[in-house]
Amino acid sequence: MTRLHATHPLVQVETDAAGAPIRLRLDGTTHGEVGICNRWRVADDWWRDPVARAYFKLVTRDGLLCTIFLDENRGTWHLERIFD
Amino acid sequence: MRVLALVWPTLRGEAAAPDAAALFEALLDRLDDLSPRIEALEVGVALVDVTGLEPMHGSERQVAARAVTLADVYPVRAGIGDNRWLAALAARLVRARSGDTTARAACLILPPGEGRSTLAELPIGLLPAEPAVRDRFSLFGLTSMGQLAGLPRSAVAAQFGAAGERLQALARGEDPRPLVPRRRPERLATTVRFEPPAEGTTEITLALRRAATSLTDPLRGRHLAPGRATLTLHREAAPPLTVTLALPEPTTEPDWIARLLLARLEAEVRSRTAAAADDEPRITALGLALDRLTNPAARQLPAFEPQAGRWEELRWSLERIGARFGTGRLWQAVADRPTAMLPERQSRLVEIGTETAGGQDE
Numbered sequence: 001m002t003r004l005h006a007t008h009p010l011v012q013v014e015t016d017a018a019g020a021p022i023r024l025r026l027d028g029t030t031h032g033e034v035g036i037c038n039r040w041r042v043a044d045d046w047w048r049d050p051v052a053r054a055y056f057k058l059v060t061r062d063g064l065l066c067t068i069f070l071d072e073n074r075g076t077w078h079l080e081r082i083f084d
Numbered sequence: 085m086r087v088l089a090l091v092w093p094t095l096r097g098e099a100a101a102p103d104a105a106a107l108f109e110a111l112l113d114r115l116d117d118l119s120p121r122i123e124a125l126e127v128g129v130a131l132v133d134v135t136g137l138e139p140m141h142g143s144e145r146q147v148a149a150r151a152v153t154l155a156d157v158y159p160v161r162a163g164i165g166d167n168r169w170l171a172a173l174a175a176r177l178v179r180a181r182s183g184d185t186t187a188r189a190a191c192l193i194l195p196p197g198e199g200r201s202t203l204a205e206l207p208i209g210l211l212p213a214e215p216a217v218r219d220r221f222s223l224f225g226l227t228s229m230g231q232l233a234g235l236p237r238s239a240v241a242a243q244f245g246a247a248g249e250r251l252q253a254l255a256r257g258e259d260p261r262p263l264v265p266r267r268r269p270e271r272l273a274t275t276v277r278f279e280p281p282a283e284g285t286t287e288i289t290l291a292l293r294r295a296a297t298s299l300t301d302p303l304r305g306r307h308l309a310p311g312r313a314t315l316t317l318h319r320e321a322a323p324p325l326t327v328t329l330a331l332p333e334p335t336t337e338p339d340w341i342a343r344l345l346l347a348r349l350e351a352e353v354r355s356r357t358a359a360a361a362d363d364e365p366r367i368t369a370l371g372l373a374l375d376r377l378t379n380p381a382a383r384q385l386p387a388f389e390p391q392a393g394r395w396e397e398l399r400w401s402l403e404r405i406g407a408r409f410g411t412g413r414l415w416q417a418v419a420d421r422p423t424a425m426l427p428e429r430q431s432r433l434v435e436i437g438t439e440t441a442g443g444q445d446e
Binding site for chain 1: 425427428
């Protein structure tokens with residue numbers, strides 16, 4: 001079961017030199033020791049409202065499993081999905 | 085057995101009024117006063133067992149006249165015969181025999197035991213035969229019912245099979261099919277009066293639950309459950325307010341019946357007060373009626389359309405959840421583009437009961 005956050009709330013993400021997340025702050029809580037389960041890119045709607053996102057499926061030390069993405073057009077990080 | 089057939093031409097066929105079925109039911113209810121054995125053959129055609137009614141109502145013609153009087157709302161044709169076939173045929177022939185095409189009511193009585201002799205001269209085309217069988221009758225030179233009736237039964241069976249045998253029996257005025265009396269639709273009703281008149285919803289709610297319990301308890305013992313509930317509120321200096329609830333599934337749960345009726349009632353009152361913008365009058369009495377009684381255990385879902393039954397169950401559950409938690413709190417996920425690249429474009433939420441989309445927008 002997953003919860004889709006269709007409004008894509010902003011999250012604060014700390015990245016390494018390669019741009020991969022190493023720490024994220026969500027609802028006032030900092031989640032460290034981030035492990036990356038998967039990563040992929042989505043580029044869509046280039047002909048009208050371009051979407052370019054770098055997705056990361058993360059698991060943190062305290063057991064949070066979620067999907068976040070970097071909006072490459074705006075340079076902001078967003079939460080998309082939390083897994084139970 | 086003596087059977088009276090009644091045919092209301094204006095209630096039959098495609099030209100009939102849209103509420104012909106309801107009008108026909110009302111006519112049958114009136115005829116219940118005449119005989120306890122009435123079969124509704126189809127909308128606009130009824131068969132009444134009039135055997136042994138003479139001591140009470142007089143001769144057969146008087147019985148027929150009484151039936152016609154009871155059901156004389158629309159033009160009616162009546163026929164009496166020894167069985168359902170002869171009675172129906174008599175009702176069919178009455179118009180031609182009487183010669184008066186403008187009469188509102190007409191009746192033809194075939195005397196007892198004279199069915200075969202009466203039919204002998206009638207054309208064979210009056211038999212309810214398939215066109216192919218009818219063509220074969222004409223190939224054999226059979227033009228009247230008497231000709232078919234006079235043939236040896238074995239010969240008819242050899243040429244026309246079981247259907248031919250049945251048609252020959254009809255041509256001889258014989259019809260072993262019994263009358264299948266209809267079951268009069270049962271309706272349970274109760275009324276609660278308020279002294280002094282009720283103002284708040286609490287009193288009405290309690291009274292409605294008590295009324296629902298008093299009606300459903302005896303039904304449960306008979307393994308019956310209502311399929312429709314009607315609530316009528318009699319108001320001070322205002323016309324009665326009636327809400328009718330067709331239950332998607334027969335139920336004997338008085339609490340749910342009361343809750344659903346109250347939810348409907350609240351919606352009705354809201355719409356009325358929004359339009360009239362005046363104070364709600366006090367309630368002097370509450371009437372609850374339950375009908376469409378069926379055996380809930382006998383309900384059978386379609387074998388090859390599982391979705392139909394499941395949606396019915398789902399609608400019922402949604403109705404109950406909506407009544408309990410209020411409207412605007414139930415949403416349905418609609419998968420518009422399941423293959424879309426972005427998850428938020430794959431589906432959206434739609435409020436149940438409305439056409440407008442809500443929640444996730446593209």
